[in-house]
Amino acid sequence: MTGGVQVAAYQLILLVLSSSSLLPLLLRLLASSSTSRRRCRHGSNCNDSNDGDKQQQQQLLLPPSPPGRLPINGHLHLVGSLPHVSLRDLASCSSTSAPPPTWWSAPRAPPRPSSARTTTSSRRGPRPGSPTAGLVYGSSGVAFSPYGHHWRQVRKLVTTHLLTLKKVHSYRCARREEVSLVIAKIREAVAAGVAVDMSAAMNTFSNDIISRAVSGKFFRAEGRNKLFRELVKTNSNLFGGFNLEEYLPGLVDSLGFLCRWFRLGNNRAVDAHHKRWDELLETVVSDHERRNSSLHRHGRAGDFTDVLLSVYQEYGITRDHVKAILMGMFAAGTGTSSLVLEFAMAELMRNPQCRTKLQDEIRENTPEGQEMVEEENLGSMPYLRAVVKETLRLHPPSWEKPEEFMPERFMDGGNAAGVDFRGNDFQFLPFGAGRRICPGINFGLATVEIMLANLMYCFDWQLPVGMEEKDVDMTEVFGLTMHLKETLMLVPKLP
């Protein structure tokens, strides 16, 4: 369900409830939601505020809430189908940094740098007991686990053993092979003179990279990578869809049986989907267990699953937790990297001068006669990093010409030259910040940079006949991650 439909569904529920004899229950809901708001102020990042509650706000030193809050509805009616854009607009209406609107339960990148300092997340993901929590093994992986001992353990495991710079580096041959497969496919399109569906190509590429890191060399066996891709897509639909509990936990508590009936269909879909994930992950785990002894004999570095199986007991976690971590790697690692690549290509098509500048840099800094850009060549390509940063910058307000694609801002002499994305510069948080910062930064960047460099190095790119730069549709659609509404079709040519 899109953001607009979610909002409409939410408002419809409110309308039905308020026009019925359920008013007493609504009042209870109101009471319970204000209690939970009070609780949030002491524990979580949900630092909402209330115009009518100024005294308490002053005591708690919270900034003022954006104007236009309604009872029950909070600021929901002010949030459109692109919530990050609405949040930005709400922030700019307020005289100081705006805290998230009052209904907003999931932690998202806040609209202004200064508010980012106060809102790094402690709770995230499906609420305990919700159908989607069941899908992710009771929210026991890294991304959805609430802050606490378990999260600290799984996060430590992932950052110490799976996503270290050394480990990411150890996958460079795998990345090289996957990039050459994409290049070979694009060469076929050049020979046939047809356009390439870049959205699909980049999604397949980043999913294959993650599948390979998780499942090893044999990830293509029995079409496992395709199955992973399909399951990740369904995850995204289920998490990005409308889940009553996430929006109105108080209502669900108050109207237990009605809500259970309302979400029955969703429950079944989630259970069936979880079963498919579990079967696949169980196969991956038991395959690895079978060949683990010979792996140790040969002393080879293993994939994510090998590493997890060798250390998980030390961390006091279970086999289901291992599966939850693996599932989380797919969900967090696939959509993100492929979207960065797709947005980067779309922006470069709309900005030919940036594209030429990037191609010149890449071609000048790749040794002559080399068929592909290698990872060791990337260090001498600062404009490539600036293009990636600019793609990640995603329209926040406090920038010069915020809506324009201007990688130069991150280059020497640019107004954001020293700005980095590792969570220290609060005006630029594409990977989040604080204790929940993305642990996959190195993995994601390695995937994006080598692929983008090779797309630019090996080909010249054109828009399909009849299309001009201004016709590249950058309309975004809200979901678990933001993505382009239209498929990006591009025509490759040999340079």
Ligand code: HEM
């Ligand atoms: C360019 C690609 C990527 C982008 C833009 C990105 C972005 C993000 C963001 C914004 C968050 C939330 C941070 C917060 O709440 O403060 C996050 C969390 C996370 N990401 Fe990434 N990510 C990328 C790639 C990856 C990859 C490749 C992996 C794994 C292989 C990964 C694993 C995770 C995990 C496990 C979390 C949850 C961390 C926690 O809750 O402790 N990400 N990512």
